[in-house]
Amino acid sequence: MPSRPRTAVAGAALAVAAVLLWPAAAGARPPAPAAGGWSAAPTGPARTSFYLEGPPGTALTDRLAVRNPSGRPVTVHLAGDGGDGVGAWLAPARSEVTVPPRTQASVPFTVAVPRDAAPGGHTGALTVTGGEPTARSRIPLRLRVTGPALSALTVEHLTVTRRGDAAVLRYTLVNRGNTALRPRLAVRADGLFGPLLRRPARTLPDVLPPGARVDRTETWPDPPTLDAADVTLTATATGGARDTATARYTAVPWGVPAALLLLAAVGAALWWRRRHRTGGPPGHPGPRPTAGAPRDATNTTSDTSTTTHTTKAATTGSEVRA
Secondary structure, X not given: OOHXXXXXXXXXXXXXXXXXXXXXXXXXXXXXXXXXXXXXXXXXXXXXXEEEEEOOOOEEEEEEEEEEOOOOOEEEEEEEEOOOOHHHHEEXXXXXXXXXXXXXXXXXXXXXXXXXXXXXXXXXXXXXXXXXXXXXXXXXXXXXXXXXXXXXXXXXXXXXXXXXXXXXXXXXXXXXXXXOEOOEEEEEEEEOOEEEEEEEEEEOOOOEOOOOEEEEEEEEOOOOOOEEEEEEEEEEEOOOEEEEEXXXXXXXXXXXXXXXXXXXXXXXXHHHHHHHHXXXXXXXXXXXXXXXXXXXXXXXXXXXXXXXXXXXXXXXXXXXXX
16 A cells, blocks of 8 residues: 555656656757758757847857758758848858758858948848758848947939929938938928928838938929929938938929020011111221321312412402502
8 A cells, every 4th residue: 555655656756847847848849840851940949040249340150950850861052031131141151051861960150240231130031941842941030230320311413303284303312321211301492482382391111221322203293383493302310310402493484485586586687687788787887088088079179279269369469569
């Protein structure tokens, strides 16, 4: 009879031990095999993703474990995948790995953080593809780049052109900082006699990563038909980023230039006709006599006759006195 209590105590102890050891055993359990009979996960217990942290310009490393529980070799291919740049920064030590039967291969990889990488969180993944049939496993990778954040945004190449009954504003937004930005844009136009357009700031759909640029357009549906306006765009973003660009827009009806051209053509025709009718440019005086030149025949004859009569008179007077 005393053996029964000992058996019951031993059974209870084994049950308690199984309960206490179950979480550890579950945490150490390898990931489920892929369809090709292999599995891939970060090295170390209970890891389902990679996490790396460092400043710009550094190289961060980690290791991937590829397990092959089958009875034949398995060849897999490794590569970085997607995300906001991390996939391009990731480089495995070997892009192709053959794992023998019932073994595990540990493959190191490096994430080279660019010197101009934006501080903050970045995401990507390491993909493993292979086996028969071909299977694919994607292990997430989170990267935190340390360092001060700089927000800078510019508005460039602003132009305003007429298109039908509207005006089109074309411009370029450029992220000059090291953080991703979601810009906000406000539009205003001021004419010769006061405000013409007031469009409050609104959030644009584009998210600009560091160094990115995007060409955009805005439509002004009812611009003036006769005015000269200064059109101003103001872009802002979190972190104090702000910039303003201004362009001149002159609205002139199509009839005004046509009338001016017509008047100019009529004036040119009249001037040409008058010039050819007078034989020279209009208003040009004829030639004047130069100093010492002889007078015309009429004036010369008159002067000669007057001199003759005077001589005769003088001679007659002289004879009377004698």
